[in-house]
Amino acid sequence: MKITSVVPTLILSIFFSFVTLQTFAQNNDFIKENISNALFKGNYFSFYLSPYISQKGKCINQTGSYPLSASISSGIEAGGNYFINFNENYSLITGAHAGFSGRNFKLFISGSDFNPNLANDINFKGRLTKDFDLYLSAPVWIEKRWVKKNNSMWNIDAGINLRFDPNEAFYIYDYNGVDVNGQYVPVLYMDGPVTNNKKPWINYNIGGGYSLFLSNYNFLRINLIANLSATKIVNFDYTIDVSGKPQSTGTYSSNLSYFGLSINYILTGTNKRLLKFYKGLAEYKRK
Secondary structure, eight states: OOHHHHHHHHHHHHHHHHHHHHHHHHOHHHHHHHHHHHHTTSOEEEEEEEEEEEOOOEEEEEESSOOOBOOOEEEEEEEEEEEEESSSSEEEEEEEEEEEEEEOOBEEEOGGGSSSOBSSOEEEOGGGSOEEEEEEEEEEEEEEEEEOTTSOEEEEEEEEEEEEOSOOEEEEEEEEEEBTTSOEEEEEEEEEEEOSTTOOEEEEEEEEEEEEEOTTSOEEEEEEEEEEOOOOOEEEEEEEOOTTSOOEEEEEEEOOOEEEEEEEEEEOOHHHHHHHHHHHHHHHHHO
16 A cells, blocks of 8 residues: 555544544533443543551560650552442452551660760650661452532542562661760660561551542542551560660561551543544434
8 A cells, every 4th residue: 555545544534533522522411411321331540649657666665664665657658559340339449559668766865874974865766767668569449439410429448458578678776875985885776577478468448538520531539548457567676775774675566557648540531431422423323
């Protein structure tokens, strides 16, 4: 086939497709009549982002007078979700996410508690000791929706997250102080694994929120979300030494649970389905 015959045909095809699309976009009556049928006819894909507050580490003091403590920290999870729509009210949601869960520890000991005294107090604040633990996550959630007249909706999601730690890391924390004579003094030693023995584990998820129906027939969703786990992924032992005092010992653990927001930009594919319906109707009327 000659190129000279292909180019005009291609130009005409693009032109008529553009005209059809413009005519369809201007036909508000057709859209109003068919939007509810097209909106939940197929499945959705969404871009997912969840900034959250991670649960503080659990510190258990076993011996001594100087316990370790912790505070809440921050984390973030991102990825993609796939919505398998059963109807306008129910969906199964699956996906693939990656996240960084923050954790920290805190310790304050007055320099005058040491013998000889330290030049400065021991003051390990949470923001100075913060670490992040990487994980991969695969959600499997059931969603219930309440659709409003303008196609915006309220929703509740509940289900599980299958998680996996790809790092399987071992951490060592070794902190010293300096006494008034300029000598280094051991204060805190903590070590242990961040792992589930190379096995996945299950977190439980519940959330809910509101989806705003946009002019391009997609949704912008904001949810409150809680993610709960009974599996301790972080398992540390610690010792705290204050010269002239009995040694303090204890454990530090974390299960990477969190509470936060999730933001979804949901691609519905409704534009394509409406255009397909419109072309089919136009073809039927021509016959």
